[in-house]
Amino acid sequence: MNKLVIITSSPVNISTWLKGQPKYLSKFFQVEMITSFSSNIKEIENYEGVRINVIPITRKITPFKDIISLFRIIKYLYKFQPDIVYSMNPKSGLLGMLAGRITNIPIRMHCVVGLVDFGSKGLKKKILIWSEKVTYFFSTNLYSNSKELGEYIAKNFSQKNIKTIGNGSINGVDTNFFSNSASPSEKQKIKNELNFKSSDFVITFIGRIVKDKGINDLVSAFLKLSSRKDNLKLLIIGSYDDNLNPINKITKDEIEKSINIKRIDFQDDIRNFLEITDLFVLPSYREGFPNVLLEAGCYGIPIVASNINGCNEVVEHGVNGLLFEKKDIEGLIESINIFLTNDKFYNSARENMRNLIIDKYSQDRFHNNLYFEMKELILLNS
Numbered sequence: 530m531n532k533l534v535i536i537t538s539s540p541v542n543i544s545t546w547l548k549g550q551p552k553y554l555s556k557f558f559q560v561e562m563i564t565s566f567s568s569n570i571k572e573i574e575n576y577e578g579v580r581i582n583v584i585p586i587t588r589k590i591t592p593f594k595d596i597i598s599l600f601r602i603i604k605y606l607y608k609f610q611p612d613i614v615y616s617m618n619p620k621s622g623l624l625g626m627l628a629g630r631i632t633n634i635p636i637r638m639h640c641v642v643g644l645v646d647f648g649s650k651g652l653k654k655k656i657l658i659w660s661e662k663v664t665y666f667f668s669t670n671l672y673s674n675s676k677e678l679g680e681y682i683a684k685n686f687s688q689k690n691i692k693t694i695g696n697g698s699i700n701g702v703d704t705n706f707f708s709n710s711a712s713p714s715e716k717q718k719i720k721n722e723l724n725f726k727s728s729d730f731v732i733t734f735i736g737r738i739v740k741d742k743g744i745n746d747l748v749s750a751f752l753k754l755s756s757r758k759d760n761l762k763l764l765i766i767g768s769y770d771d772n773l774n775p776i777n778k779i780t781k782d783e784i785e786k787s788i789n790i791k792r793i794d795f796q797d798d799i800r801n802f803l804e805i806t807d808l809f810v811l812p813s814y815r816e817g818f819p820n821v822l823l824e825a826g827c828y829g830i831p832i833v834a835s836n837i838n839g840c841n842e843v844v845e846h847g848v849n850g851l852l853f854e855k856k857d858i859e860g861l862i863e864s865i866n867i868f869l870t871n872d873k874f875y876n877s878a879r880e881n882m883r884n885l886i887i888d889k890y891s892q893d894r895f896h897n898n899l900y901f902e903m904k905e906l907i908l909l910n911s
Contacts, residue, residue: 536602536621551578603631614637622668627667701896831851
């Protein structure tokens, strides 16, 4: 049986982004994974049925730690001798592709899920761009999780052929797991736990609470809208990152003190919160391919998102949601307000949403496409 190593920087990525993918691929390959330490490593191993090798991989620029991690990955690859190394984060890609080249792994697949340099400046931006180019150079096969991102990479970073698996994403979406099945009484119970009324219109954001996710804009827009409409609630699910790209203090204070805004920390299971969501909003400045839009879409929730790559591949403007230009607070307000005031359009977008997600992004279809891609690469290299 051919051997496959999947490398990602964080165990959270395995339990969210990649959930079920290692389990599926283990039907065809001897699969092992490399990721950083977490207290739930054993739980993830048991669910996926694959071995996880713990090697620290930081998101920050940490040259000395990275060199140590690189040597540990090289040592592991020499011992395991996989046929394929597959990575999908900037740092795990850099270390994985370089270690794979040093150990002569024949197939080195890297999937770009977003470019971190978009929000950086100066020397840091130069370092990040250099690391991206090094990653692409040492990969044998390059992918992007969205078609538009692939076009951007081809234009600015690499002359290699860049493919997208299926219609995009990193893992598709489990349309059975994410399915609107709660009864009205169960939904009301969830609302009660959040101190929301049955008549409240719930706008939800899920993700890291950082500036580049457009949180400052979202809170500003929501406060203006809620001053006009009494039953609006904003549900923010995610944790603050005060070290990388933090939101401003005014926004943070509003989140914590406003009676109409409810924030809860990152959740492994977001289904209860999607059950009660009326409108999902992602005002991000940059994305690779936001899986959370697929998960929200499975519930038939209309989406308002910034017109950036990834978002504009899931949201068909005027069909299942609305797009606005990033950083345009007035455009964000106008888009949300259309859903608040136009019931016919709201209901139409809701009806279109789930079927569109199933047709284009079901996890079964993505897994099959990924397996056949890997199978073809092995045949070409045999």
